[in-house]
Amino acid sequence: MNVATAPRRRGRPPKAAMGFNETRESLVRAGLAALTEKGFSATGIDEILKAVGVPKGSFYHYFNSKEAFGAELIDRYGQYFARRLERFFADSGRTYLERLEAFTRDAEDAMARLAFSRGCLVGNLGQEMGALPESFRKQLSDVFLDWQHRTAECLRAAQVEGEIGPNHDTNELAAFFWIGWEGAVLRAKLERSGDALRTFANGFFAMIRA
C-alpha cells in the first residue's frame, strides 16, 4: 500500500512561519515518505529533520523518541488506509467484489505515480521486525487485522450477493488477500512495476468469483 495519494500541501511555508503543530505534522509526512520507501532501520532522524527544514537536535521537542515517532507513523498510516478502504467499500456504484478490485487498481496507480519507489509502511516494518522495537510487533499485526476485518465485511456482502461461492470462508479469504497483497506490494517495489499487483489481484478475483 502506498501513501502517495495522501492529501498534501503544495510546497511548504518557510519554517519560521510554521507553528508547533504544523512542524510536527510535516515531520510525520516526511517520516511516512521515508518509511514507505526505505523502512525504519535505514531512515535517520537527521534526514527527516533536514527534509522539513527543522534544526538538528530539535526532534525531541516534537517526539519522545524515534520509537514513539515510529509508533505514531504506524498508527497514522493504518488509519489512513482504513479510511481509504472504507471509501472504496462504500461505493454503491460498484458491486462489492468490484469495490475491492477498484481498491487494488487504485493502489497500483498510486504506486505507479511514484515510479514504484514506495511500498507499504506496515509491510516494510513487518519485514524488518527482527531489528525493530518489540512494541511495534503487536501494533503492526493489529493494523493488518483491522484492514483484514474491513475486507472480510466487504467479501461477506459479496457472498450474500452471490458474487463469491457459498463454500468460501470470507474471513479466510480476507486473510489470504492481505497476506498475498503485501507480497505483491513487496515485489512491485522490487521490480518497479505493477505486474505483481495485477498478477495477484487478477488471480485472486478469478479464483473466488462464483
Place this chain on the structure above:
Amino acid sequence: MNVATAPRRRGRPPKAAMGFNETRESLVRAGLAALTEKGFSATGIDEILKAVGVPKGSFYHYFNSKEAFGAELIDRYGQYFARRLERFFADSGRTYLERLEAFTRDAEDAMARLAFSRGCLVGNLGQEMGALPESFRKQLSDVFLDWQHRTAECLRAAQVEGEIGPNHDTNELAAFFWIGWEGAVLRAKLERSGDALRTFANGFFAMIRA
C-alpha cells in the same frame, strides 16, 4: 523461506585453526543468519565478524565490500533454495501438487524451529530495496524468477496429471504462488506464528485443485 536447515557444523574450531576458506564460509553463514533475521540495513559488518570470532578490520581480507558480501549471500541463498525446491519436486512418492505442498509444510517447520525469527533473505532485501545498492535489484528479481520457473514446471506436471484444472495458466499460478508465499513468510515472522503460511498454502491449493 528460511535457511534454518542448511547443513551446519556442530560448533566451530577455534579461529586460529580456521583457514581462509573456512573463515570465509563462516562469515557467509553468519551473514545468512543475520540477513534472514534483520535484513541488510540493520546488519553491521562488525557483528558478523564478532559472531565468527574474526578480528575487526579483517573483513576486506575476505570480501571486497559489504555490497559484494551481500551479493554473494543473495546468490548462495538463491541456489540453496533452488536445490531444496528441486529435492521436493523430485520426490516421486508424492503427486506433483503434494510435492509443492510438502515444500510449504517443510518451510513452516524450518521457521518454527527458530521460533519464526528468520524470514526469507530475498524477501527481506526486496522489501529494503529503497535503501540498498541498486545492483541488488536485478539479482533479487532473478532469484524469484528462478524459483518461480522451477515451480511452474512442477505445476505444469500436476496439470498434465489432472491435479490442476486445464483452465489455469501454470506460469501465472507459479508467479501468484511466489508473490503470496513471500507475503506469508513476512507475516509469519511478524506474528511469530505459522498461521499465515498455512492460510496462504491451504487457500492456494484449495483454489487450484481440480
